[in-house]
Amino acid sequence: MDVWLWELLEGLGRMLSLPFLYIALVAGLLLSAKRIKKERSMFGARVFDRFSEWKGTWATGLITGFVLSVIAIAGGMVVTYPLLFLIAAILLLVSLTGKLSWYSPAYTLGFTYLLLLILPYLPETFLEYRWVAPLQETPLTVFAVLLSVLLFAEAILLLRTSPSETFPERIKGSRGMWIGQHIGKKLSIVPFFALLPAGNLESFASWWPLLSIGGESYGLVLIPFVIGWEWRARGQSPVGAAKTLGRHTFLLAIVVLALTIGSLFIDVLSLGAVIVSLIGRELILVFHRIREEKQAFFSANSTGIRILGVIPESPAAQMGLVPGELIERVNAVPVRTENQFYEALQNSGAFTKLEVRDELGENRYVQRAMYEGEHYELGLVFVEPATHETSVGFF
Helix, strand or coil: HHHHHHHHHHHHHCCCCHHHHHHHHHHHHHHHHHHHHHHCCCCCCCCCCCCCCCCCHHHHHHHHHHHHHHHHHHHHHECCHHHHHHHHHHHHHHCCCHHHHHEEEEEEEEHHHHHHHHHHHHHHHHHCCCCHHHHHHCCCCHHHHHHHHHHHHHHHHHHHCCCHHHHEEEEEECCCCCEEEEEEEEEEEEEEEEEEEEEEECCCCCCCCCEEECCEEEHHHHEEEEEEEEEECCCCCCHHHHHHHHHHHHHHHHHHHHHHHHHCCCCCCCHHHHHHHHHHHHHHHHHHHHHHCCCCCCCCCEEEEEEEEECCHHHHHHHCCCCCCEEEEEEEEEECHHHHHHHHCCCCCCCCEEECCCCCEEEEEEEEEECCCHHHCCCCEECCCCCCHHCCCCC
């Protein structure tokens, strides 16, 4: 037990020598800064806090990491530093695109797998480097196992998307009218333990490790694997788009899992798992873009004012307002523009009652006591900008 405890601590320390966490932190900072700058330009104020791209992902990431750790340690999944640094290099390269959609394990692990396949065909001078030999000995089944579990994590995170977790944007449509869209963008860390071919742990059964690279003793390393995604919802509700993407990703994960199980007996099926994940991921995005060709979901309406975004923890969020809903009346006063909305709020006294029509066309009423100053801080972002920017004032 002392040996395992010591190796767990060593594994935590070895995590700091890997680039994954640092790449994720830099990417998170840059993405947050870019988003906030865009929000200030569009709406005159920041809508979401820094690192909102991380929120809502930690529980799923930790649970997935625990599942992967059990599979990796019990099954004897052995990795090497050259392999981990190669995956990190792929992650760094796709980071240069500035698109989190490339953080899908289908891409980062899939590209790494394909590189390992062509490794034996590289020039002999290249193959003489010390770090190349461990790469050539990597069991390719490792990628299929990681792919299937991480795709399930990606699907679950998409299915758990709430209306307050996507980022609103205001743009001009093809006819010159203002329309809105939402960007689904998340970055997640999945920390899991795997075995290194050097350490103080010795085999405790004849079948352990199943995926050995060599060596008679093993150590542990905590791998803070990075996953992410990015998509745009303009022709459908953000939550509806996320759940459709999540269901399709879940189905893809099931197919990849079936191929992964088969690869334990037939090695070549690991290649099938990788190819299916790459093609499947691309098809999911293609069909999503086709669904987005509908009429803009967030557009002006003659019967009310469309909610494009709700600032987290604001009075509007406490009232249960969500993006996509149409505010038709404020205390029985019809509103059609943002200026009319804020004027009605200022004249509503200490209590505000809104008549709202949801995306299914059903009416509902929300109400709340208003305190001093809150008429200007309700926390709503609308599709059409106010005539005077000073009337927006939600911060």
